[in-house]
Amino acid sequence: MLEISSVQAGYDRTTVLHGVTVSVPKDAVATVLGHNGAGKSTLLRVAMGLLKPKKGAVLLGGEDITRLAPHQRVARGMAYVPQGQQSFPHLTTAENLRLVADGRPDGKEATAEALDLFPVLRELSGRRAGLLSGGQRQQLAIARALITRPRLLLLDEPTEGIQPSVVAEIEETILALTRRGGLSVLLVEQHVGFAMRAAQQYYVLEAGRVTSSGEGGTGAEPTVRAALSV
Amino acid sequence: MTVVLNQSFTGISIGAVLLLIALGLTLTFGQMGVINMAHGEFIMAGAYTTYVLQKSISSAGVSLLVALPLAFLVAGAMGALLEWLLIRRLYTRPLDTLLVTWGVSLMLQQLARDVFGAPNVQTAAPDILTGNISAGSVTFANNRLFILGLALLCVLGLTLILRFTPLGRRIRAVVQNRDLAEVSGIATGQVDRITFFIGSGLAGVAGVALTLVGPIGPTMGTNYIVDAFLVVVVGGIGQLKGAVITAFALGVLQSVLEYSTTVSVAKVVVLVAIVAFLQWRPQGLYTLRTRSLA
Ligand SMILES: Nc1ncnc2c1ncn2[C@@H]1O[C@H](COP(=O)(O)OP(=O)(O)OP(=O)(O)O)[C@@H](O)[C@H]1O
Ligand SMILES: [Mg+2]
Numbered sequence: 001m002l003e004i005s006s007v008q009a010g011y012d013r014t015t016v017l018h019g020v021t022v023s024v025p026k027d028a029v030a031t032v033l034g035h036n037g038a039g040k041s042t043l044l045r046v047a048m049g050l051l052k053p054k055k056g057a058v059l060l061g062g063e064d065i066t067r068l069a070p071h072q073r074v075a076r077g078m079a080y081v082p083q084g085q086q087s088f089p090h091l092t093t094a095e096n097l098r099l100v101a102d103g104r105p106d107g108k109e110a111t112a113e114a115l116d117l118f119p120v121l122r123e124l125s126g127r128r129a130g131l132l133s134g135g136q137r138q139q140l141a142i143a144r145a146l147i148t149r150p151r152l153l154l155l156d157e158p159t160e161g162i163q164p165s166v167v168a169e170i171e172e173t174i175l176a177l178t179r180r181g182g183l184s185v186l187l188v189e190q191h192v193g194f195a196m197r198a199a200q201q202y203y204v205l206e207a208g209r210v211t212s213s214g215e216g217g218t219g220a221e222p223t224v225r226a227a228l229s230v
Numbered sequence: 231m232t233v234v235l236n237q238s239f240t241g242i243s244i245g246a247v248l249l250l251i252a253l254g255l256t257l258t259f260g261q262m263g264v265i266n267m268a269h270g271e272f273i274m275a276g277a278y279t280t281y282v283l284q285k286s287i288s289s290a291g292v293s294l295l296v297a298l299p300l301a302f303l304v305a306g307a308m309g310a311l312l313e314w315l316l317i318r319r320l321y322t323r324p325l326d327t328l329l330v331t332w333g334v335s336l337m338l339q340q341l342a343r344d345v346f347g348a349p350n351v352q353t354a355a356p357d358i359l360t361g362n363i364s365a366g367s368v369t370f371a372n373n374r375l376f377i378l379g380l381a382l383l384c385v386l387g388l389t390l391i392l393r394f395t396p397l398g399r400r401i402r403a404v405v406q407n408r409d410l411a412e413v414s415g416i417a418t419g420q421v422d423r424i425t426f427f428i429g430s431g432l433a434g435v436a437g438v439a440l441t442l443v444g445p446i447g448p449t450m451g452t453n454y455i456v457d458a459f460l461v462v463v464v465g466g467i468g469q470l471k472g473a474v475i476t477a478f479a480l481g482v483l484q485s486v487l488e489y490s491t492t493v494s495v496a497k498v499v500v501l502v503a504i505v506a507f508l509q510w511r512p513q514g515l516y517t518l519r520t521r522s523l524a
Binding site for chain 2: 048082086
């Protein structure tokens with residue numbers, strides 16, 4: 001579904017990614033693990049088009065999308081939940097969702113489906129997103145991404161800084177979504193346990209290079225933990 | 231008492247003019263953060279649109295009514311073109327934006343001189359707007375009432391668009407988090423252009439209104455542009471209601487002071503009051519508050 005091949009990228013004069021190749025098979029979950037500052041978010045920004053790579057290419061379903069703007073990638077079926085529970089703070093919860101549903105023929109049903117996944121958002125519909133708790137805002141962010149009915153979802157640390165009970169809920173939802181089929185996911189995670197449970201494919205990123213990769217599943221967890229601890 | 235009422239009405243009508251010229255800036259400057267020095271020339275374009283129309287439509291009333299939407303389109307198109315040609319390349323460079331649009335402002339003034347001549351021109355107001363309405367001992371000039379109504383109508387229209395339409399949601403979303411809007415599937419560049427179109431179009435409407443109270447000339451925009459920026463800054467960046475309150479407050483303050491002193495003293499006092507206010511509240515009258523800035 002997604003091929004990130006030999007990507008070199010960074011900010012101004014600093015290079016963060018030194019030739020990274022990551023691929024997400026169709027209807028599967030690939031996870032990227034690594035320490036703070038390894039370049040995980042940078043990799044997702046390149047995949048989404050917020051950052052143009054200096055070298056390398058990004059392919060979606062075989063099509064070279066390296067030069068497309070982010071909104072054009074959304075139109076081709078990509079969705080992205082950035083790190084840090086981002087929202088449009090002065091729009092209400094409902095407006096945050098309508099914004100994405102506007103102009104989509106299936107917008108209403110897609111919104112209803114997303115709200116079914118996160119029922120708490122229904123009670124918060126009139127509240128400004130900036131006033132929501134971190135966990136609520138993250139649920140809103142995932143719901144907003146799902147309204148576009150993506151075939152590829154990029155998730156950047158979806159459970160970072162969120163209280164355990166909500167973490168479990170978000171993890172369950174993500175697992176359920178990926179099992180339903182029709183959706184490929186590129187998941188950046190710090191929680192190795194959850195990441196390996198969700199993923200069919202893993203990559204360990206260290207200082208902008210893939211240092212270890214292989215098949216996912218809980219069986220591979222010790223290998224990954226060892227790779228991360230060096 | 232009569233004097234107070236009459237002066238207050240004068241103040242409110244000055245405020246209405248201020249509000250009309252500042253309204254477009256609440257979008258281009260307030261929402262998008264662009265200091266567009268050519269905004270005044272979009273006002274001028276609206277005024278000359280009225281002038282040109284009146285040459286071909288004999289009824290002053292009809293030409294005024296046609297001028298309002300036409301000036302909106304003319305000034306709006308100029309704004310969208312400016313955004314597309316220059317401003318969008320300079321979004322991260324405010325100083326360059328200021329200098330470049332200042333240059334454009336001077337070029338547009340020269341263009342107006344070449345096309346319409348340097349001396350000021352005048353349009354005839356429709357008969358219905360030349361009279362007065364008296365209520366007791368208080369007199370309301372019809373043209374001033376018309377401008378007040380127009381200003382309020384524009385505020386209402388803009389508020390409704392921003393609050394309740396898909397376009398309004400997009401404009402607000404792009405302002406609040408551009409990258410997030412883009413990755414949510416919104417063509418942010420296109421939204422910028424439309425925002426600029428509406429903001430500049432409103433300057434054109436202001437230009438039409440100004441033909442009712444003064445002459446039309448190549449530099450008419452520059453006379454108003456500073457006041458317009460002041461209204462937006464004092465009102466609080468990105469805040470429509472702040473601009474509304476500020477425009478009327480400044481208008482009333484100005485007219486009351488003009489009554490008790492002279493026009494230039496009044497101007498100075500208003501400016502000092504603004505500076506003092508901004509020392510006390512640099513963020514302006516209203517600011518947006520949230521739990522986080524994410
Ligand atoms: N906008 C930016 N400008 C300059 N440098 C940046 C920028 N964003 C990130 N960096 C740098 O790039 C490197 C990789 O950052 P990135 O956010 O991709 O790391 P990460 O793996 O996502 O870390 P974390 O686990 O903390 O989220 C870091 O050294 C960071 O300081
Ligand atoms: Mg990160």
